[in-house]
Amino acid sequence: MKINKITVSLIAAGIIASPLAHATNGYFSHGYGMKAKGMAGVGIALPQDSLAAATNPAGIVMVGNRMDAGVDLFKPNRDADITGLGNFSGNGDSSFLIPEFGYNKVINTDSAFGVAVYGNGGMNTKYKTLNAGTALTPLNMGTGDAGVDLSQLFIAPTYAMKLNPDNAVGVSLNFAYQRFKAEGLQNFGITNPGYDSSTGWGVRIGWTGQISPAVSLGATYQTKTKMGKFSKYAGLFAEQGGFDIPANYGVGLAFKLDDSTTLAADIQAIQYSGIKSISNPITSPGAMGATDGPGFGWKDMTVVKLGASHKYEGGVVVRAGFSTGKQPIPETETFFNILAPGVVENHLTLGGTWTMANNGEVTVGYMHAFKKTVTGAGPAAGIDLNMSEDSIGVAYGWKM
DSSP: OOHHHHHHHHHHHHHHHGGGOOOSBTTBOSOSSHHHHTTTTOOSSOOOSGGGGGTOGGGGGGSOSEEEEEEEEEEEEEEEEETTTEEEEOBSSOOEEEEEEEEEEEEETTEEEEEEEEEEEEEEEEEOOBTTSOOOHHHHTTSSOEEEEEEEEEEEEEEEEEEETTEEEEEEEEEEEEEEEEESOGGGTOOOOOOEEEEEEEEEEEEEEEOSSSEEEEEEEEOOBEEOOOGGGTTTSHHHHOOOBOOEEEEEEEEESSSSEEEEEEEEEEOGGGOHHHHSOTTOSSOTTSTTSOOOOOOOEEEEEEEEEEEETTTEEEEEEEEEEOOSOOGGGTTGGGSOOOOOOOEEEEEEEEEOTTSEEEEEEEEEEEEEEEOOOGGGTTEEEEEEEEEEEEEEEEEO
């Protein structure tokens, strides 16, 4: 099978599925690739499949010839409590499918090429009515449903090479597609213009090294992904509809206790503060859509991920993980974030892989994000945000 045919197929499938991608560390996914998702997203120093490029492009030179395809069923639970009005449920749309596709080809003993197609992240809310039957009046003057839908798709052709038997480097060119829709925001001068989309690109680089037979390290950095503007929402987002994707970076460690058991840890930093439409506070002095206009007020987020895997006889691998990080929404910014309550902090994950006689693999992964409440303060006093999440997914891998 030729690489170009595979690439076209993956891109087409990803674009078709992309509107259904939604996520969890802020609005980033907790992990990429079903095996990594079963270990809380750990993967900077532990490549396991052809989706490794999404976490650290250097890892693809270590996973061999393979293809992986999977899907997550993601179910967030989000609501807001507003003093004097009651509880609003944002679960008008309650379940989403998050696709993943990857292809990896070993060029020679020291280099590999791959393509990863995955949902980078997103956010969705749809507030229909109060429990008492009243519309979400703080946003829409009582004239109907209110909410947003943001989704982001990455297509990442990747090249990696070994510098020597113990060290490898890699680079991914990330082509990004995103789309956004808001409805019911009449109080902000937005009159339901429907979906808008934009494209852009960025770069992810990575290194991984075998420090000893038992210990490997890794590091990765992804540039800010410069995106075209949402022209339909030039009066909502700062910088006249700007919505670039934040830079992020991380380091990781993997430790083999023995031939069967591996422990791993990643630290990831997401630089939400570098995007004005995300980081500007609601009290910014400018008008809506101006460079110094109001935004969601998000802070940078650092996430610590811990994972473990154990291989049993017969080709069965079980996984577990836990991740934690300080959510990015300050207590003073809960009003605008009724639309984007990405407040969860702690994730528990489980997973497993079954290897078949034909070298095929079936991998499952489960994630639970524990409920987190942010109580509004200052200008947002009396507006509390709540969120929890669950996802379950399955992927099939072919070793070629």
